[in-house]
Amino acid sequence: MKVKKGEVPVTPYTERVIHIIKSIPEGSVMTYGQIAAAAGSPRGARQVVRILHAMSRTHQLPWHRVVNASGEIALRDEESREKQILYLAGEGVEAGADGRIDLERYRHDPGEFFL
Numbered sequence: 001m002k003v004k005k006g007e008v009p010v011t012p013y014t015e016r017v018i019h020i021i022k023s024i025p026e027g028s029v030m031t032y033g034q035i036a037a038a039a040g041s042p043r044g045a046r047q048v049v050r051i052l053h054a055m056s057r058t059h060q061l062p063w064h065r066v067v068n069a070s071g072e073i074a075l076r077d078e079e080s081r082e083k084q085i086l087y088l089a090g091e092g093v094e095a096g097a098d099g100r101i102d103l104e105r106y107r108h109d110p111g112e113f114f115l
Helices: 012-022 032-038 045-055 078-090
Strands: none
Touching: 012 032, 012 045, 032 045
């Protein structure tokens, strides 16, 4: 399978990641690592980042519902960070002044459905 630079091949793992991200309900978040583990690769958080970056538009993924392991918005671009905070606030997810999400309160647990 030939893949262009910057593209992510659509493998069974990629399909599972896409399905999991699409399943995150409004008002909830999941971490990159949590998604990777649910998709079958507990150490695959960076791959989740690549999939999310490459396929958010094509697959209409709710990218704003994915945060890092500390509950922080991982986007470095200020405009994108603000957009993510705004989208989450629109769903009732409150970010602290530091942009951190309370994972105890808002983390979505997909259960064993994906395992």
